[in-house]
Amino acid sequence: MTTIFDKTNSKAKGIRIKNVSKIFFPENDEPVEALKPVNLDIHPGEFVAVIGPSGCGKSTLLNIVAGFEQATAGSVLVDGEKVNKPDIDRGMVFQQYALFPWLNVQENVEFGLKQLNVPVNERAEIVTSFLKLVGLQDFANARIDSLSGGMKQRVALARVFCTNPSIILMDEPFGALDALTRSMLQKELLSIWQEYEKTVMLITHSVQEALVLANRVVVITSRPGRVKLNIKVDLPYPRDPKSMAFRELESDILDQLTDEIAKSYGGQSQVLMAD
Numbered sequence: 001m002t003t004i005f006d007k008t009n010s011k012a013k014g015i016r017i018k019n020v021s022k023i024f025f026p027e028n029d030e031p032v033e034a035l036k037p038v039n040l041d042i043h044p045g046e047f048v049a050v051i052g053p054s055g056c057g058k059s060t061l062l063n064i065v066a067g068f069e070q071a072t073a074g075s076v077l078v079d080g081e082k083v084n085k086p087d088i089d090r091g092m093v094f095q096q097y098a099l100f101p102w103l104n105v106q107e108n109v110e111f112g113l114k115q116l117n118v119p120v121n122e123r124a125e126i127v128t129s130f131l132k133l134v135g136l137q138d139f140a141n142a143r144i145d146s147l148s149g150g151m152k153q154r155v156a157l158a159r160v161f162c163t164n165p166s167i168i169l170m171d172e173p174f175g176a177l178d179a180l181t182r183s184m185l186q187k188e189l190l191s192i193w194q195e196y197e198k199t200v201m202l203i204t205h206s207v208q209e210a211l212v213l214a215n216r217v218v219v220i221t222s223r224p225g226r227v228k229l230n231i232k233v234d235l236p237y238p239r240d241p242k243s244m245a246f247r248e249l250e251s252d253i254l255d256q257l258t259d260e261i262a263k264s265y266g267g268q269s270q271v272l273m274a275d
């Protein structure tokens with residue numbers, strides 16, 4: 001494609017999460033220990049799905065990797081460099097799209113490219129090609145509030161992908177969508193990841209989604225969250241959720257998750273688990 005896709009930032013980068021813990025200190029409430037020391041290495045080009053009980057600290061961890069939130073202790077390194085603020089090279093996709101309602105589809109997608117000072121002609125070319133990739137080429141001038149949830153999420157994906165970040169961070173990006181749209185967008189995400197070789201960290205509540213998409217699934221304990229299990233997923237793409245190998249893995253992970261969820265509901269969330 002064009003020059004932005006030739007720059008050095010187009011190569012996938014590794015993420016090292018080193019002893020990251022987080023305690024929130026709300027003004028009028030007790031401190032909340034969200035993360036116990038978390039250690040996790042995500043290799044360049046890997047697609048890692050993070051799953052765990054509600055409230056275990058997944059979004060907190062992702063926000064620390066994004067640079068939106070600071071760790072109480074420990075650090076996050078991207079290709080050896082410490083993260084302490086957001087960077088356009090770590091693109092974030094949220095569940096609730098986070099689009100600018102006063103800009104149309106094209107302007108939303110173009111936003112990051114303007115921030116990167118990409119020349120006008122090049123911007124137009126990149127935006128057109130990514131709108132096409134997510135099937136929105138006929139909606140360039142549409143207002144955001146005229147789009148369905150699935151279309152908004154396509155805009156959000158195009159906006160992040162078109163700046164060619166090395167790392168894509170996703171916080172339940174498909175959680176609010178119907179099953180069909182979700183499955184279509186998962187396929188689009190997979191094909192973009194395979195074509196452009198990004199490093200992806202995806203938060204999800206769905207074991208099936210994790211297994212359809214990821215090379216590795218990381219299970220987080222009940223709060224305070226830390227890594228309970230690292231499961232390599234060696235199944236070939238495209239993955240078939242009905243296959244025996246898929247269903248066995250799904251059932252193993254569900255068992256582990258159910259244990260953690262039971263802990264958070266059974267008042268035993270303080271029970272420590274061996275690493």
Ligand SMILES: Nc1ncnc2c1ncn2[C@@H]1O[C@H](COP(=O)(O)OP(=O)(O)OP(=O)(O)O)[C@@H](O)[C@H]1O
Nearest residue numbers: 024025026032034053054055056057058059060061
């Ligand atoms: N800004 C904050 N101030 C105080 N507590 C917070 C703050 N942000 C998160 N928490 C608390 O930290 C814990 C972890 O929250 P987090 O949103 O990271 O969990 P999660 O695993 O992403 O949850 P879910 O799956 O339900 O989205 C929760 O108990 C939450 O209430």
